Amino acid sequence: MIRPPVEVFSPAPGSVVVHHDVAVTTRDGTVLRVNVYLPPDDGEYPVVLCAHPYGKDNHPKKRKRLPGHSIPFQYRALRQPTAVRFSALTGWEAPDPAWWTAQGFAVVNCDLRGAGHSDGVGSVLSDQEGEDVYDLIEWAAAQPWSTGAVGMLGVSYLAISQWKAAALRPPHLRAIVPWEGFTDAYRDLMRPGGIQEEGFVRLWSRELRNIRLTYQVGEENAKHPLRDEFWRSLVPDLERIEVPALICGSFSDNNLHSRGSVRAFENISSPTRHLYTHRAGKWATFYSEEALRTQLDFLDRHLRGGEGDATPARVRLEVRESRDEVVEVRSEAGWPLERTTWTPLYLTDDGLRAEAAPADGSMSFDTRSSGLRFGWTVPRDVELTGPMALRLFVSADSADDVDLFVGVEKWRDDTYVPFEGSYGFGRDRVTTGWMRASMRGVDEERSRPFAPVHPFTERQPLRPGEIVGVDIGLGPSATVFRRGEQLRLVIAGRWLWPRNPLTGQFPGAYERRSRGTATMHWGPDRQARLLVPVID
Numbered sequence: 001m002i003r004p005p006v007e008v009f010s011p012a013p014g015s016v017v018v019h020h021d022v023a024v025t026t027r028d029g030t031v032l033r034v035n036v037y038l039p040p041d042d043g044e045y046p047v048v049l050c051a052h053p054y055g056k057d058n059h060p061k062k063r064k065r066l067p068g069h070s071i072p073f074q075y076r077a078l079r080q081p082t083a084v085r086f087s088a089l090t091g092w093e094a095p096d097p098a099w100w101t102a103q104g105f106a107v108v109n110c111d112l113r114g115a116g117h118s119d120g121v122g123s124v125l126s127d128q129e130g131e132d133v134y135d136l137i138e139w140a141a142a143q144p145w146s147t148g149a150v151g152m153l154g155v156s157y158l159a160i161s162q163w164k165a166a167a168l169r170p171p172h173l174r175a176i177v178p179w180e181g182f183t184d185a186y187r188d189l190m191r192p193g194g195i196q197e198e199g200f201v202r203l204w205s206r207e208l209r210n211i212r213l214t215y216q217v218g219e220e221n222a223k224h225p226l227r228d229e230f231w232r233s234l235v236p237d238l239e240r241i242e243v244p245a246l247i248c249g250s251f252s253d254n255n256l257h258s259r260g261s262v263r264a265f266e267n268i269s270s271p272t273r274h275l276y277t278h279r280a281g282k283w284a285t286f287y288s289e290e291a292l293r294t295q296l297d298f299l300d301r302h303l304r305g306g307e308g309d310a311t312p313a314r315v316r317l318e319v320r321e322s323r324d325e326v327v328e329v330r331s332e333a334g335w336p337l338e339r340t341t342w343t344p345l346y347l348t349d350d351g352l353r354a355e356a357a358p359a360d361g362s363m364s365f366d367t368r369s370s371g372l373r374f375g376w377t378v379p380r381d382v383e384l385t386g387p388m389a390l391r392l393f394v395s396a397d398s399a400d401d402v403d404l405f406v407g408v409e410k411w412r413d414d415t416y417v418p419f420e421g422s423y424g425f426g427r428d429r430v431t432t433g434w435m436r437a438s439m440r441g442v443d444e445e446r447s448r449p450f451a452p453v454h455p456f457t458e459r460q461p462l463r464p465g466e467i468v469g470v471d472i473g474l475g476p477s478a479t480v481f482r483r484g485e486q487l488r489l490v491i492a493g494r495w496l497w498p499r500n501p502l503t504g505q506f507p508g509a510y511e512r513r514s515r516g517t518a519t520m521h522w523g524p525d526r527q528a529r530l531l532v533p534v535i536d
Helices: 097-102 127-141 157-167 185-190 200-207 217-223 229-233 258-267 282-286 289-304
Strands: 006-009 017-025 031-038 045-052 084-087 106-111 146-155 173-179 245-248 273-276 315-322 325-332 340-348 351-353 361-366 371-377 382-396 403-412 415-417 431-436 468-481 486-492 517-522 529-535
Touching: 017 127, 031 097, 031 127, 045 127, 045 157, 045 289, 084 097, 097 106, 106 127, 127 146, 127 157, 146 157, 146 282, 146 289, 157 173, 173 289, 185 200, 185 217, 185 229, 185 258, 200 217, 245 258, 245 289, 258 273, 258 468, 273 289, 315 382, 340 371, 340 382, 340 486, 340 517, 361 371, 382 403, 382 431, 382 486, 403 468
Parallel strands: 006 084, 045 106, 045 146, 146 173, 173 245, 245 273, 273 315, 315 468, 351 371
Antiparallel strands: 017 031, 031 106, 315 325, 340 351, 340 529, 361 517, 371 486, 382 468, 382 517, 382 529, 403 415, 403 431, 403 486, 431 468
């Protein structure tokens, strides 16, 4: 927190022309305000645009008494595993105007409705927001300094704001680069598995407290336990997105953006779509030389007809052994990988096994204070790349429901192997999943064996002693296990990390249910299993 590895520099005098608080009038007469950054030479430039509620003017400031610049608090509160570098013109999670103008682009940074210096009252993630971004795109295309070709770029909310706008098909939007942005607020953040998130959502609500909004996300999360019309109205129509897209789907943000980003890659209609995966730090990767060159090549190709150094891979796949060990970075044709062998590992009295248990068995645990673990010692080097899916058979002895938090870990002998995780957490598991047993209903038409889809539209309470099947999807990952290492499945009734900010995955936290006993069952008629993606 005292010295995060963040370097802020001042652009050379005269290298960037800045126009502050330029007014943009939307279709309903509301005035939004933007900052425009241009190269120093007069001319027409393709436009890189971002839109968000965090304040376009919230960027590093030159210190008066000390050397250097202040940096956004998030860079101190959330661990930075490697160095981050950008100019003092750079807003939170936004493209760096100094870098992009030097490449011959105009940059437009927009305060969304109700935020910063913009007028009106906003609604985060809404259709109204999508229409506003549409209008901003068309305004930027019509300016005298613009070629009429507009692309969008940004991290997190600056990625999320691209989905609905792109689905409306603005005529002058040529390409989007949503860098880690969820696509289903209920499933991806607010209530994964039907379980209410109350850690990051509380922190995010505080970030939005100075914005004029029609509703507060934390309050709505408490009001809407089911995936009702409110939540469905916030989901973008991904199939309507036809514009070329470079999507970053990191494996290190399973609590927030990973699943939604990959879902977008799988479901948009654009024939020109790319998936850039990694398992490093969010911001360090976005501003890294490799990522910037990939973004530049993509936007140069689609905004001004450039050829670039190389066409981006359909899927840029990064495979790791641990947080700090990259095994390989390679190109793949799609996701999940076509050559995947979906391999079941069955729960038994002796851990995870290749064959189903020959006889009935069960194990119980206290939902507040303990859990279960099942291990599989890897017989040969194996790569597991893709989502995973867990099928459990569950009973609750003293309640009509149970929350299930599951994770896949990697162990070398008796040593836990960590990975980069959400919010800068450096000791994450390989992958994680959530499910409230009463929300176990499955959409059979949309589900695949390795990716169950739950409607979350009704509760199915458990009866005392009743054993029910529960399918749980685990987020995407790409990991090599060496011969003799152990894949360990853990199951608990509470979040798998403590709430302590020094030892837990701060600020992630999930609601706690009353204490009870849950039992996992298996046997010939109840083939509980973890389905893993083996790459041959």
